[in-house]
Amino acid sequence: xxxxxxxxxxxxxxxxxxxxxxxxxxxxxxxxxxxxxxxxxxxx
Numbered sequence: 956x957x958x959x960x961x962x963x964x965x966x967x968x969x970x971x972x973x974x975x976x977x978x979x980x981x982x983x984x985x986x987x988x989x990x991x992x993x994x995x996x997x998x999x
Contacts, residue, residue: 965971981989 964975
């Protein structure tokens with residue numbers, strides 16, 4: 956059985972010393988493609 960993985964963002968008090976990975980930004984072409992089917996829905 957594989958060991959569980961904790962991928963939550965760490966707080967300074969949790970003895971986590973190394974910096975986290977950079978945030979991932981979605982490419983604009985992908986964002987447009989994903990949002991296209993939802994254009995007809997009202998904004999919330």
